[in-house]
Amino acid sequence: MTATEPVRTPPDDELPPWREPWRNGGVVAVFRSPRLVWQFVRAEGRDKYRGTLLGGLWAYSKPLTRFLVYFLVIGVLLGLSRRVLNFPVYIFSGVVVLQFFTASLTSGTKSLAKETSLLRRVNIAREFIPLSMVLANVRRLRPAMIILVGAALLTGWRPRHVSGFPEAIGGMILLMVFVSGLVMITSVANMYVRDTRYAVESVIMVASWASPTIYPWNLIAERFGEHSWISYLYLSNPVTIAMFGMRAAFWEPTVPLRPTGFPDDPLEPSGVLALPLIPVLMSIGIAVMTFLVGVLVMRKHQHNLLLRTEWTP
């Protein structure tokens, strides 16, 4: 370019208004750009099993192994399968939920630290990264859901049994809101102290026993009383609610109506709707609050994240 060349400069009123470049829309931007979210979801875990002989079949192995171990040890050895009818489907519907929760939480916690090179380059809303990780894990549920539906079909579930679906879908949405809030908090914390991801792994160990994955809820009810505050606290866990929902959809239709579904335990409620209302409302409150706290944490810290690492431009 030489100084004499004519330049077409846009007149003042043709240009967009002034804006502060660091403002990136935050969590609102995520909801406004579903296609960009989809781009992140697709980028995550593509070709995860590259170079393996069995390839995508490995996606089935983790839920299947977990299921087999629980079934043999808890069901057969400890005798719980005599206590709960159609125990395989009962535990597997819990395992599906638990797997989604633990996988989302672990991968979501690491997500921001993994993507620092992207964060250094473009100022997209940071929320995209942990939130799309949660969605990527919804997508990864497919193998486990196929196994679950297969097992339910073998034991008497039929496609016309859809009355529990709203509970299952509602429960999973509740869990997604909850875990999205959690990963927004833990992924930011992980940028400050990398101990977070190890702490999260320990918490997950506890969490997997704090919901009725492999034992029926009425063990808690029997021990502490159905309407005690401990029981309510236990029930207000969104993971627990999601499990009840999943069971309403796939397990209940396979067993005779309660109370006979549990020969010894008339207390076991069937589905979320049979639970006391207070803990269900509490779990919704917990999920929404966690999400809001996550949004605030992200908003407060998103421009400090890079300053905590060794990098300056």
Place this chain on the structure above:
Amino acid sequence: MSSVETETVRLTKVRKVFPHPQIPGDGRPRLRRQTDHAKDTVALRKVTLSFHAGQGTALLGLPEAGRSTLLHLITGVFRPDRGHVLVRGRVSGLIASGAGFTGDWTLRQNVEASSILLGEPRNRARAQVETILDFVGMGDRADDRLRELGPAETKKLAYATALHTQPDIFLSDDELVVGGSELREASLAMLAQVPTSGRTLVVTSNSAKLLPELCTRGVVMNAGVVDFDGGLQEALARYRELRDEHRSHHSPNEDDDDDEPDRPGPDDAPA
């Protein structure tokens, strides 16, 4: 230059400090709020600058003069500690090359995804894929996986993707041109089109060879402040002064230039 200059980027008394890293490479992170600020890096102190549509501006300076921080404030990756940064229009360019590249994806998918992350509208990102791949001579490899490329080729592709973005404000914090002489020519021509088409161009470079083709204005930064702001040739002269001063204090072999060898040769004398 047009007689009326339209301001598109405005920095007012901008200050940016980088705290001493909380997670140093080896040590343990410190939890307590930092009270000792002696180790903080003050990258910019009270910088007031404007950039204009239809103008190419070179940011010259030694390493750590604050040029890169300045550009990252304009892209919004950082927020100023004090002062204001305002922009009009979309910001992108050779500052985010390679954003969103995924080894498992094909070249086509990578170019498209990266363009979108760099802010290109989706339909334009899709339409540009072939042009970009042809630009670096990889048109026949569109369906190869990115991981099959060597590092030099990956870099070239990332560069071309960023070069083909059409933001209102085009920034460059990387090498201005890469690859062989043919590609360099073509790249330079594309960069030169940014100001002539009425958009804003800001590049960090010290290259006396390349800059006259792109910029009419030069801003010399030194230790976080604007040291000189004016014509490009004067700015280049001021930069050389600074560099020689710096070299006389340090070992003479120390290489502090980020671009081409920038002694003006016979062919890059000012027009």
